[in-house]
Amino acid sequence: MRVKMIGNYFEILRGGINTTFQDKGRENLYHIGIPFSGVMDNRNFLLANKLVGNHLTAPVIEFAYQGPHLKYTGDQLNFVITGDVIFKIKKKDNEIDGVCYQSYHLENGDEVNIISTNKSVYGYLAIGSEIDLNFQWNSCSINTKANIGSNNGKKLDSGQKINLLKINSNKTLKKVNYINSKIENIRVIKGTNFDYFSDEGKKIFFEKEFVVSKLSDRMGMRLEGPKIENIINTNIKSEGLVKGVIQVPADGNPIIMLSDHGTVGGYPKIGVVVSVDYDRLVQLAPGSKVKFQEIELSDAETLFKLYEMDTKNLLNQI
Amino acid sequence: MLKNISNLGDAALYCDFGIQVNKATNLEVIKYFNTIREKKIKGINNLTPSYNKLIISFDLRVTNFSEIKNKIENLDTTIEQNKNNKKIEVPVCCEENFALDRDRLEKKLNLSYQEILTKFFDKEYFCYMTGFIAGMPFLGDIDENLRTQRLETPRVKVPQGSVGITEQFANIYTFDSPGGWNIIGNTPLKVFDDSKEKDPNLINPGDTIIFKKISRQEYESKNDR
Numbered sequence: 001m002r003v004k005m006i007g008n009y010f011e012i013l014r015g016g017i018n019t020t021f022q023d024k025g026r027e028n029l030y031h032i033g034i035p036f037s038g039v040m041d042n043r044n045f046l047l048a049n050k051l052v053g054n055h056l057t058a059p060v061i062e063f064a065y066q067g068p069h070l071k072y073t074g075d076q077l078n079f080v081i082t083g084d085v086i087f088k089i090k091k092k093d094n095e096i097d098g099v100c101y102q103s104y105h106l107e108n109g110d111e112v113n114i115i116s117t118n119k120s121v122y123g124y125l126a127i128g129s130e131i132d133l134n135f136q137w138n139s140c141s142i143n144t145k146a147n148i149g150s151n152n153g154k155k156l157d158s159g160q161k162i163n164l165l166k167i168n169s170n171k172t173l174k175k176v177n178y179i180n181s182k183i184e185n186i187r188v189i190k191g192t193n194f195d196y197f198s199d200e201g202k203k204i205f206f207e208k209e210f211v212v213s214k215l216s217d218r219m220g221m222r223l224e225g226p227k228i229e230n231i232i233n234t235n236i237k238s239e240g241l242v243k244g245v246i247q248v249p250a251d252g253n254p255i256i257m258l259s260d261h262g263t264v265g266g267y268p269k270i271g272v273v274v275s276v277d278y279d280r281l282v283q284l285a286p287g288s289k290v291k292f293q294e295i296e297l298s299d300a301e302t303l304f305k306l307y308e309m310d311t312k313n314l315l316n317q318i
Numbered sequence: 319m320l321k322n323i324s325n326l327g328d329a330a331l332y333c334d335f336g337i338q339v340n341k342a343t344n345l346e347v348i349k350y351f352n353t354i355r356e357k358k359i360k361g362i363n364n365l366t367p368s369y370n371k372l373i374i375s376f377d378l379r380v381t382n383f384s385e386i387k388n389k390i391e392n393l394d395t396t397i398e399q400n401k402n403n404k405k406i407e408v409p410v411c412c413e414e415n416f417a418l419d420r421d422r423l424e425k426k427l428n429l430s431y432q433e434i435l436t437k438f439f440d441k442e443y444f445c446y447m448t449g450f451i452a453g454m455p456f457l458g459d460i461d462e463n464l465r466t467q468r469l470e471t472p473r474v475k476v477p478q479g480s481v482g483i484t485e486q487f488a489n490i491y492t493f494d495s496p497g498g499w500n501i502i503g504n505t506p507l508k509v510f511d512d513s514k515e516k517d518p519n520l521i522n523p524g525d526t527i528i529f530k531k532i533s534r535q536e537y538e539s540k541n542d543r
Binding site: 146 | 324325326327328329330332339351363364365366367368369370371372373375378379382383447448449450451452453454456492493495510512515518519522523
């Protein structure tokens with residue numbers, strides 16, 4: 001009997017902890033209260049798309065910790081997972097352990113089960129196909145806080161379907177050798193309220209260890225450590241925030257703004273994490289120990305250029 | 319006037335318009351904001367105007383701090399701008415279940431709720447900025463006798479539509495959100511509408527707001543959320 005195909009799709013058997021569609025995010029909307037959103041780890045996003053032959057900023061599935069369990073129905077396609085991720089691919093007769101940065105074919109009935117990220121937070125699943133998604137302000141990125149983006153701005157849940165529009169015709173399997181490096185020293189430029197803190201507080205900020213709290217998400221990373229003493233005012237008049245800003249509220253524990261952050265805030269800014277460290281910063285799992293290290297603007301700019309060149313070189317190897 | 323430009327990290331400019339928070343300072347911020355938007359300067363990918371600051375974010379792949387700083391310092395802000403600021407009436411119901419901080423405000427301000435509402439509805443408000451959550455307007459200035467601090471412990475969930483006051487400002491919660499402002503009522507208006515991509519905010523910086531007290535019945539009939 002011939003099975004009539006009514007389209008190619010994934011069925012979500014398990015949604016995972018925080019699974020969303022993401023792309024490069026949205027620009028020029030801070031002034032109305034909408035942050036960039038977009039992928040947390042940009043390098044792993046670009047690599048994922050390149051490995052399945054998508055254009056570099058195509059939508060991907062981002063997951064945190066435990067990822068989704070998906071069942072595929074349809075014609076053969078390629079998929080890849082990037083990050084530091086433990087996952088299984090279930091074929092008709094066997095189940096294999098998947099390897100990151102290596103694309104695989106999926107056939108009708110196959111399953112991908114993303115067990116968890118390994119000592120990291122975010123992983124990416126790219127599908128070699130156009131996905132049927134709703135875009136808002138030129139981005140599919142799901143912002144669960146404002147319910148903006150594809151899937152009505154909500155994270156993916158079991159029972160839902162991901163419909164595919166056009167599978168990439170080139171199904172050559174690709175891989176790249178890449179290992180995510182861990183970060184222990186987060187480099188920061190002094191913030192605009194650096195002088196709100198006591199000499200002792202400043203010393204603590206740059207010398208002591210802080211631990212990533214489990215109250216961290218796409219909006220912000222909370223850190224716990226010795227209290228950073230404020231000697232001027234624990235509030236400022238609300239003003240704009242950017243990704244990487246480290247605010248210190250009255251309790252003395254720093255919070256780092258991440259991709260879905262509130263666009264304005266009223267806590268003093270002790271520092272800003274530099275762009276070059278952002279991809280690795282977001283991968284710090286709760287319990288990780290970190291130190292802040294001061295860096296000059298010119299060095300931050302140079303290091304970012306080198307990082308971008310490194311990313312380009314990796315992409316060129318695929 | 320723009321007093322000082324510094325860097326906020328490696329991908330943003332921090333423009334300081336002085337410590338005064340008033341309409342004149344804020345209009346200067348908005349003037350820069352509008353001018354920069356119209357100029358479409360290469361590499362700038364976000365602008366955040368607030369009471370007395372303007373943050374300019376840029377793509378470090380395309381440009382850098384000194385390039386953008388130079389452009390902002392040489393910006394001609396004297397060009398006549400199309401001002402399309404609006405006057406918007408916002409209905410607010412302050413009856414039971416909506417006025418979450420009625421008791422607290424009566425005690426803190428030493429006024430009856432009736433007196434609080436009279437003072438609140440008796441003024442026109444100016445929108446200084448929008449943000450924190452999508453579309454939330456920061457309005458001012460409220461009557462001097464109504465000024466009080468945030469809640470000591472912020473609510474985990476302030477209901478959508480809540481109208482809050484703190485210090486010299488009022489705001490409207492466009493979504494269910496954590497928050498610590500004193501809630502005096504709730505509006506049935508949709509203040510943020512993401513189906514209108516071009517203009518999702520009902521209220522924009524520079525607009526004038528008039529709050530209008532409505533009954534529970536009027537609230538129900540106007541509820542378009």
